[in-house]
Amino acid sequence: MTPSIDRTRRPFVIEEATAVLSRTPSTLDALLRGLPESWTLAHEGGGTWSAFDVIGHLIHGEQVDWIPRAKIILTLGDARAFDRFDRLAQFTASAGRTLPDLLDDFATLRAANLRELASLDLTNADLDRPGRHPELGAVTLRQLLATWVTHDLDHIMQISRVLARQYSDAVGPWRAYLRIISGTQG
Amino acid sequence: MTPSIDRTRRPFVIEEATAVLSRTPSTLDALLRGLPESWTLAHEGGGTWSAFDVIGHLIHGEQVDWIPRAKIILTLGDARAFDRFDRLAQFTASAGRTLPDLLDDFATLRAANLRELASLDLTNADLDRPGRHPELGAVTLRQLLATWVTHDLDHIMQISRVLARQYSDAVGPWRAYLRIISGTQG
Numbered sequence: 232m233t234p235s236i237d238r239t240r241r242p243f244v245i246e247e248a249t250a251v252l253s254r255t256p257s258t259l260d261a262l263l264r265g266l267p268e269s270w271t272l273a274h275e276g277g278g279t280w281s282a283f284d285v286i287g288h289l290i291h292g293e294q295v296d297w298i299p300r301a302k303i304i305l306t307l308g309d310a311r312a313f314d315r316f317d318r319l320a321q322f323t324a325s326a327g328r329t330l331p332d333l334l335d336d337f338a339t340l341r342a343a344n345l346r347e348l349a350s351l352d353l354t355n356a357d358l359d360r361p362g363r364h365p366e367l368g369a370v371t372l373r374q375l376l377a378t379w380v381t382h383d384l385d386h387i388m389q390i391s392r393v394l395a396r397q398y399s400d401a402v403g404p405w406r407a408y409l410r411i412i413s414g415t416q417g
Numbered sequence: 418m419t420p421s422i423d424r425t426r427r428p429f430v431i432e433e434a435t436a437v438l439s440r441t442p443s444t445l446d447a448l449l450r451g452l453p454e455s456w457t458l459a460h461e462g463g464g465t466w467s468a469f470d471v472i473g474h475l476i477h478g479e480q481v482d483w484i485p486r487a488k489i490i491l492t493l494g495d496a497r498a499f500d501r502f503d504r505l506a507q508f509t510a511s512a513g514r515t516l517p518d519l520l521d522d523f524a525t526l527r528a529a530n531l532r533e534l535a536s537l538d539l540t541n542a543d544l545d546r547p548g549r550h551p552e553l554g555a556v557t558l559r560q561l562l563a564t565w566v567t568h569d570l571d572h573i574m575q576i577s578r579v580l581a582r583q584y585s586d587a588v589g590p591w592r593a594y595l596r597i598i599s600g601t602q603g
Contacts, residue, residue: 239462241455241583250452251580261443262573266436269427276425367590374589381588384581385597387448388574394437395570397427402567403560404553411571 243377245353253345255383256338259286262390264334271330273397282390286333287321289386293340297379298347304362304372305351312363348376429563431539439531441569442524445472448576450520457516459583468576472519473507475572479526483565484533490548490558491537498549534562 241247263271263282274281280288300313325333351357358373395411406412427433449457449468460467466474486499511519537543544559581597592598 238459238467239583240586241459243584243587244455247453247455251456254448254452257447258444261447262440266440267433269430269433270437273424273427281424364590367593370590374587374591377584377587377589378591378595381581381584381591381595381597384577385595388577388581388597391570391574391577395567395574397425398429398563398567400426401429401560401563403563404550404556405560405564405567407553409564409567409571411567411574 243358243373245358245376248376248380249345249348251380252341252383255289255387256334256341258387259289259390260334260338262387264331270394270397273393275393275396279393280389282393283325283330283333284321285386285390286330286337287325287328288318289383290333290337290340291317291320291324292379292382293337293344297375298344300362300375301348301351301372304360304375305357309361309363309369312365315365429544429559431544431562434562434566435531435534437566438527438569441475441573442520442527444573445475445576446520446524448573450517456580456583459579461579461582465579466575468579469511469516469519470507471572471576472516472523473511473514474504475569476519476523476526477503477506477510478565478568479523479530483561484530486548486561487534487537487558490546490561491543495547495549495555498551501551 263286266282271282274284295314296316303311303313353372358371358376360372362370362372362375364370392411395409399406399412402409402412449472452468457468460470481500482502489497489499539558544557544562546558548556548558548561550556578597581595585592585598588595588598
């Protein structure tokens with residue numbers, strides 16, 4: 232008998248993770264480069280983020296979050312908690328910059344970080360090493376890297392939603408069918 | 418005084434709509450081509466769709482939904498309801514095909530449909546023309562085209578979510594921060 236394959240949960244496999252991580256810059260580039268600012272600066276009201284804001288946030292993550300935290304785990308384990316991540320850093324760092332410029336930066340930083348990740352040549356024992364999150368507590372390197380992947384996808388989802396919701400009124404009666412507007416999932 | 422700009426709702430502008438529509442094939446290509454099947458065939462359980470299923474659905478939309486419905490509106494107005502759309506057509510049509518092949522098809526069909534849309538040279542009066550949806554009733558051509566855009570983004574969001582949720586367990590305690598897994602929006 233063929234064993235049934237669970238298609239709703241994946242164990243973390245580093246080659247599968249980097250397959251997604253390496254595609255995020257080109258995915259966002261294809262979606263956003265050259266798009267009118269009426270789209271790329273749109274948001275969901277209040278303090279919510281535009282696509283422009285999200286790319287700045289992803290850049291900040293490449294600079295201070297994923298690989299720096301991996302190195303803390305590999306050198307200090309859980310003896311030292313990670314630095315806190317500033318979720319609003321991009322509002323200063325991206326000021327006066329253009330979206331194409333930010334997309335270039337993100338692609339360059341991501342490529343360098345994936346080269347660095349590959350150079351670490353992580354073993355399963357490395358992936359099990361413990362770290363300490365300042366709020367969440369005990370985590371592992373494996374969980375950190377899985378979160379890196381999921382965080383990318385979360386922000387691709389967010390950008391898609393922010394863009395789509397600009398047409399919440401324009402779609403008229405179709406609103407009832409569009410989960411991206413109605414807010415339901417499934 | 419500079420008038421304040423509403424960044425949470427856009428009126429439908431055809432050049433802005435086609436700016437998104439023309440980017441969807443390359444966005445999905447960048448995200449999915451070459452990705453292991455462990456990702457592209459993953460779904461959310463039960464009758465939910467994988468990325469592979471979604472691309473087949475988008476192909477079927479190019480073939481029988483958007484431009485064919487636009488033509489019904491332009492030729493018959495609301496005198497004739499649109500044909501019903503088969504949301505499960507891809508389960509037959511995509512059988513035995515490969516994802517790269519489907520991505521190629523989607524790109525070719527979308528490019529042809531955008532050329533056809535441009536050739537219609539739609540006026541504002543055309544965009545106001547009425548059509549009749551078999552379930553939703555009275556709609557306009559403008560609403561149909563806005564829905565085409567939003568439908569693309571809905572499925573980019575869906576694919577991102579389906580991929581991310583494969584790591585629902587792998588991310589460990591970070592689950593609490595990842596809205597794509599927890600299901601909350603914002």
